[in-house]
Amino acid sequence: MVITGLSGTGKSTALKALEDLGFYAVDNLPVGLLPAFVKLPLRHVGESFQAALVIDVRAHDFVERFPPTYLRLANQGHNLELLYLEASDEVLIRRFSQTRRQHPLSGRDGSLREGLERERALLRPVKEMANQIIDTSRFTVHDLRQEVLNLYSQGGKPARMQLNLITFGYKYGLPQEADLVMDVRFLDNPYFVDDLRNLDGRDLRVVDFIFKKEGSGEFLKKFKELLEFLIPAYQREGKTQLTVAFGCTGGHHRSVAVAEWLLRELKAHGVRLTLRHRDIAME
Secondary structure, three states: OEEEEOOOOOHHHHHHHHHHOOOEEEEOOOHHHHHHHHHHHHHHHOOOOOEEEEOOOOOOOHHHHHHHHHHHHHHOOOOOOEEEEEOOHHHHHHHHHHHOOOOOOOOOOOOHHHHHHHHHHHOHHHHHHOOEEEEOOOOOHHHHHHHHHHHHOOOOOOOOOEEEEEEEEHHHOOOOOOOEEEEOOOOOOHHHOOOOOOOOOOOHHHHHHHHOOOOHHHHHHHHHHHHHHHHHHHHHOOEOEEEEEEEEOOOOOHHHHHHHHHHHHHHHHOOEEEEEEOOOOOO
């Protein structure tokens, strides 16, 4: 297992999680030592074992040497897997600011954003080779550790897809972490009903108002069918999580009601689910 990706995305955390699963862990292995390392079990151990290696831009000539080296070893029959970690620039800038560490590609002028942009561009070919990609933008250290444990605790077989549902108000902006965004402002708005204005989409009175209107039931059915089609398709391509955002004007009524309904409906399908109402407490 080779772990790579953008600086600040949690590669050390992923490595420690794999070590807890029994992997032999090595951090910052030089690319030139990778061919010798993967042959060690054959010559010294006598049987195969699981190893996890972090190799990234800290290694000399990583961008030039890693892709051909990795592909050559894979073509020779070695059982390799590439885990790639990424995150948004905003999250990475915050993480580097908190740790006060310098980005390895920031250069003499110390420009963090330029270093991130350069690293992202350089690693694009490596990302395309990955078997698994994890976006750690919304993860704490504990969340990332659990995600890696979920992925590889069953002999390396991918875990079930995780579906993250988010509700938001368009007046406060789109959630950056969303893979899919569904605008539900076409549904009747309870805000204009005096008795419902100060409630939210978790209240049965609001739910009844929205879902009893013509067309709402058909929309819910069709959108649920769309997700049931997309989830296994994304999972076949190695995607381990899908973030779907539902937006209405303020993020209080329609988006909340739709997401809550979908959460209940999909629980029976064996999908790992999370739900966050981003703007429900906003004025």
